[in-house]
Amino acid sequence: MSQGPVPPPDDHGVADWPEGSAPAPLPDSLPDGRPWPLIAVTVVRDDGGAALAATLASLDGQAYPRLHHDAREVAAAETDPADRIDADYRLWLRAGDLLAPGALSALCLEAELSGAGAVAGLRVLFAGEVHGLDLLGAPGVASCGEGEPFDCGDILVSRESLGHLGLLASSAPPASESLWSRLAAAGVRTSRIGRPVLLRREPAGGPPPSGLSVASLTDLGHGGGAGIAHRRLGEALELAGHRIAHLRLADESPPAAAEWSDRFSRTEAAIVSGSYDLVLAGNLHGATRGGGFVGRLAAALPTAIALHDLFPLTGRCAHPKDCPVIASGCDARCPTPTEYPQLAPGRIAGAFAAKRQALAAPLLLANSDWTESRARALAPAGTAIAPIRLAFPTGVFRPRDRAALRRELGLPEHDVLVLFAAVIADAPDKGFDDLVATIAQVARPGVGFVAVGRLDDPGVFGLPGLHVPGLIGDEETLAQWYGACDVYLTASRLETLGQTPIEAGLCGTPTVAYRSTGLTSAVIDGVTGLLVEPREDALAEGLDRLIADAALRRRLGAFARIVLESRFSHAAAAVSLNDALAGWPGMPGMAPETRLRFRPEMLRHFAFARDRQAGARGLVAVPSRPAVRLLRRAKQAVLGRGMPLWMRRALYAAALLRRRVSR
Known part of the structure; x- marks a missing residue:
C-alpha cells in the first residue's frame, strides 16, 4: 500500500x-x-x-x-x-x-x-x-x-x-x-x-457523525473549582463533535435566594423546549438547595449529574465527612446547617427526600474511584452511576524552563519552593490548620512557600518570605506558577478528585497529599507524588523527603507529566463520557462505536501541537477590595465561617430589593 x-x-x-x-x-x-x-x-x-x-x-x-x-x-x-x-x-x-x-x-x-x-x-x-x-x-x-x-x-x-x-x-x-x-x-x-x-x-473522510445537543447547566457558571471542571467537560464534549449550550441558574435567581428557590421556570422551559438530547448538570447548590428542579428535568429528557461534590446525595452538605446522621437520613439533626451550602434545619428532611426521589432517573457521573464508591453507598438502590475522567488543558499545563519562570515571576533562584493553592486558600475544608502546622514544621532557610488563591491573612503563617500572588484568573499564568515551584502541597482531606494536584503534575511538579478521598486518584503514590496517612506530622514528613531529594522530585515530576496527560486530557474525558452514556439505558439510541472521532481542534490541546490552544480566563472572581476582606475577617472572628439564618434572610431580602430597583 x-x-x-x-x-x-x-x-x-x-x-x-x-x-x-x-x-x-x-x-x-x-x-x-x-x-x-x-x-x-x-x-x-x-x-x-x-x-x-x-x-x-x-x-x-x-x-x-x-x-x-x-x-x-x-x-x-x-x-x-x-x-x-x-x-x-x-x-x-x-x-x-x-x-x-x-x-x-x-x-x-x-x-x-x-x-x-x-x-x-x-x-x-x-x-x-x-x-x-x-x-x-x-x-x-x-x-x-x-x-x-x-x-x-x-x-x-x-x-x-x-x-x-x-x-x-x-x-x-x-x-x-x-x-x-x-x-x-x-x-x-x-x-x-x-x-x-x-x-x-490518509485522505479526509466524510463529515463526522452528528453529535448530541447538550444543555450544560450550572449554578453560577464556570468560576471556581467545580465551575472550571464543568466548563472543561463541556469543552471535551464539543471536541468530540457534540453541540453545547451553557445555562446558569443565577441568571434567573440570585444566589442569596438559593435556600428558598427550587423553581426556575424560564430555564426549565428553555431546556425542555430546546430539543436537547442530554442535560449535563453539575454544581447547582449555589442557586438551589432542592432536588425537585433536577427531578423534573430528568423526567422530561435524559439528564446526567456530574458529581463535583456529594451535594446531590445529601440533605444539604457537599461533603458529609463522618456525619452520624446521614446513614439514617438527613434531617434537622444535621450537625452543620450553617456551613455552606446552608439550609435551615427544618427544611433539610424535605430537601433530602426530594433529592432521593429525583435520583430515580438521572445518571450520576463520578470523577474518581472514591467518589464512585461513596455515590454507590449513599444513593438509593438502582441509581445509575458511571465513572468519568475530568478534562485538563494539557497543552497549557505543561513543563517549562523552571529557572526562566522564576526570573519572570521574581522568585528566588535557588530555594526549594513549595506551592499550595485553592480558590479560598484558607478554607477549613482545604485543611488550612494542617497546612499552617505543616509549613511551620518544614520552614527553614532555603525553603520558600507560594500561596495561590484568596488568603485574607497571610501573616498567619509567620513567614516573612511568603510569596502571595493571590487569586489567579487565567490558566496560562497559573501554569507558570506551578512550573516555577518544586513541590505542590495540599492538606485537604475532602476532595471528590483534587484538580490542583493534577494541574501541578502536568507541569512536572509532584504533590504531597493525604491518602484520602478522591486524592487517591489525583495522586499516584510513588509515581506522580507522595501520599501520606492522614495523621499528625505525616505531611511534614513527606514534604521533608521531597525537599531533601532533588532527584526524586525530578523523577516524580517526569512520571507525573506522562501519566496525567494520558489519563486527564480533554480526549480522555470525552472518551469516558462517551463510555458512560453509551452504556446507560437512559440513552438507548447511543450505541458504542468501533472508533471515536474528534474534531481537528482536539490536537491544539496537546503541548507538542502547532498553534496550541490558549488557556482560559475568568477562572475565579476578581479579588475582594481591602474593606471587604476586613469585613470578612471581622465576621469570621465574631460568628465563625458559618452564616446564621437571620443573616441569610437579610441577604435574600436585599437581593430581592436590588433586583426590583434594577428593573
Missing part, C-alpha cells in the same frame, strides 16, 4: 516534526525500580524512500531507552516470526506512519501501571492538514472488518497478549479494530490513553 509523497514536517500540525526537540529525558527506570521494558517495533515498507525515512526518524526521536526496531518488506514481514526478538511489547508501523512525541513511554507506562496487556492511543489523521483524530472504542465492540494487516500502529501489545491470539509465530497482525476486538474476546485486559500516539497520512 503506497503512502505517496511524505508532506513537509509541519503539514500534519505538529511543530517541527520530526526534527524538533526531543521529549524530556525519561527517568532511568520504572516507578518501582524495574528497568523499562524492551519494545520491538516492526516497520513494514512497500516502497521505501522518504516515507520510511520519516517513520524511522519518528522512532529515533522517541528517546525511549530500550527500543529495537527494524524495517521489512511486506512479504518478509508476513513470513518472518515476530518473536525472534524477545521483547516485552510489540508495535507495528507502516512506512509513512509517524509516532507522536513520547508515544512509546506513554503507552508503556500506562501498560505497566494498569496491568493492561494492550494499550491504544489517539491517531492524528492528516492530509496536508490535520482533518481529525480518533481512538478505538470500548473493548468488546465488534470490529467493522479485518482491514489490512500491520495497520495497527496505535496499539502497544504485550508478548503474553499476543500469545493468547497465537500471533507470536506470525508477524501479520490484523488492523487495529480487528486486533482490539480479538484481544477483548480473548480476555486480555486493555486500556486507552487520551493522548496522540500515531500520526497517519
Whole structure:
C-alpha cells in the first residue's frame, strides 16, 4: 500500500516534526525500580524512500531507552516470526506512519501501571492538514472488518497478549479494530490513553457523525473549582463533535435566594423546549438547595449529574465527612446547617427526600474511584452511576524552563519552593490548620512557600518570605506558577478528585497529599507524588523527603507529566463520557462505536501541537477590595465561617430589593 509523497514536517500540525526537540529525558527506570521494558517495533515498507525515512526518524526521536526496531518488506514481514526478538511489547508501523512525541513511554507506562496487556492511543489523521483524530472504542465492540494487516500502529501489545491470539509465530497482525476486538474476546485486559500516539497520512473522510445537543447547566457558571471542571467537560464534549449550550441558574435567581428557590421556570422551559438530547448538570447548590428542579428535568429528557461534590446525595452538605446522621437520613439533626451550602434545619428532611426521589432517573457521573464508591453507598438502590475522567488543558499545563519562570515571576533562584493553592486558600475544608502546622514544621532557610488563591491573612503563617500572588484568573499564568515551584502541597482531606494536584503534575511538579478521598486518584503514590496517612506530622514528613531529594522530585515530576496527560486530557474525558452514556439505558439510541472521532481542534490541546490552544480566563472572581476582606475577617472572628439564618434572610431580602430597583 503506497503512502505517496511524505508532506513537509509541519503539514500534519505538529511543530517541527520530526526534527524538533526531543521529549524530556525519561527517568532511568520504572516507578518501582524495574528497568523499562524492551519494545520491538516492526516497520513494514512497500516502497521505501522518504516515507520510511520519516517513520524511522519518528522512532529515533522517541528517546525511549530500550527500543529495537527494524524495517521489512511486506512479504518478509508476513513470513518472518515476530518473536525472534524477545521483547516485552510489540508495535507495528507502516512506512509513512509517524509516532507522536513520547508515544512509546506513554503507552508503556500506562501498560505497566494498569496491568493492561494492550494499550491504544489517539491517531492524528492528516492530509496536508490535520482533518481529525480518533481512538478505538470500548473493548468488546465488534470490529467493522479485518482491514489490512500491520495497520495497527496505535496499539502497544504485550508478548503474553499476543500469545493468547497465537500471533507470536506470525508477524501479520490484523488492523487495529480487528486486533482490539480479538484481544477483548480473548480476555486480555486493555486500556486507552487520551493522548496522540500515531500520526497517519490518509485522505479526509466524510463529515463526522452528528453529535448530541447538550444543555450544560450550572449554578453560577464556570468560576471556581467545580465551575472550571464543568466548563472543561463541556469543552471535551464539543471536541468530540457534540453541540453545547451553557445555562446558569443565577441568571434567573440570585444566589442569596438559593435556600428558598427550587423553581426556575424560564430555564426549565428553555431546556425542555430546546430539543436537547442530554442535560449535563453539575454544581447547582449555589442557586438551589432542592432536588425537585433536577427531578423534573430528568423526567422530561435524559439528564446526567456530574458529581463535583456529594451535594446531590445529601440533605444539604457537599461533603458529609463522618456525619452520624446521614446513614439514617438527613434531617434537622444535621450537625452543620450553617456551613455552606446552608439550609435551615427544618427544611433539610424535605430537601433530602426530594433529592432521593429525583435520583430515580438521572445518571450520576463520578470523577474518581472514591467518589464512585461513596455515590454507590449513599444513593438509593438502582441509581445509575458511571465513572468519568475530568478534562485538563494539557497543552497549557505543561513543563517549562523552571529557572526562566522564576526570573519572570521574581522568585528566588535557588530555594526549594513549595506551592499550595485553592480558590479560598484558607478554607477549613482545604485543611488550612494542617497546612499552617505543616509549613511551620518544614520552614527553614532555603525553603520558600507560594500561596495561590484568596488568603485574607497571610501573616498567619509567620513567614516573612511568603510569596502571595493571590487569586489567579487565567490558566496560562497559573501554569507558570506551578512550573516555577518544586513541590505542590495540599492538606485537604475532602476532595471528590483534587484538580490542583493534577494541574501541578502536568507541569512536572509532584504533590504531597493525604491518602484520602478522591486524592487517591489525583495522586499516584510513588509515581506522580507522595501520599501520606492522614495523621499528625505525616505531611511534614513527606514534604521533608521531597525537599531533601532533588532527584526524586525530578523523577516524580517526569512520571507525573506522562501519566496525567494520558489519563486527564480533554480526549480522555470525552472518551469516558462517551463510555458512560453509551452504556446507560437512559440513552438507548447511543450505541458504542468501533472508533471515536474528534474534531481537528482536539490536537491544539496537546503541548507538542502547532498553534496550541490558549488557556482560559475568568477562572475565579476578581479579588475582594481591602474593606471587604476586613469585613470578612471581622465576621469570621465574631460568628465563625458559618452564616446564621437571620443573616441569610437579610441577604435574600436585599437581593430581592436590588433586583426590583434594577428593573
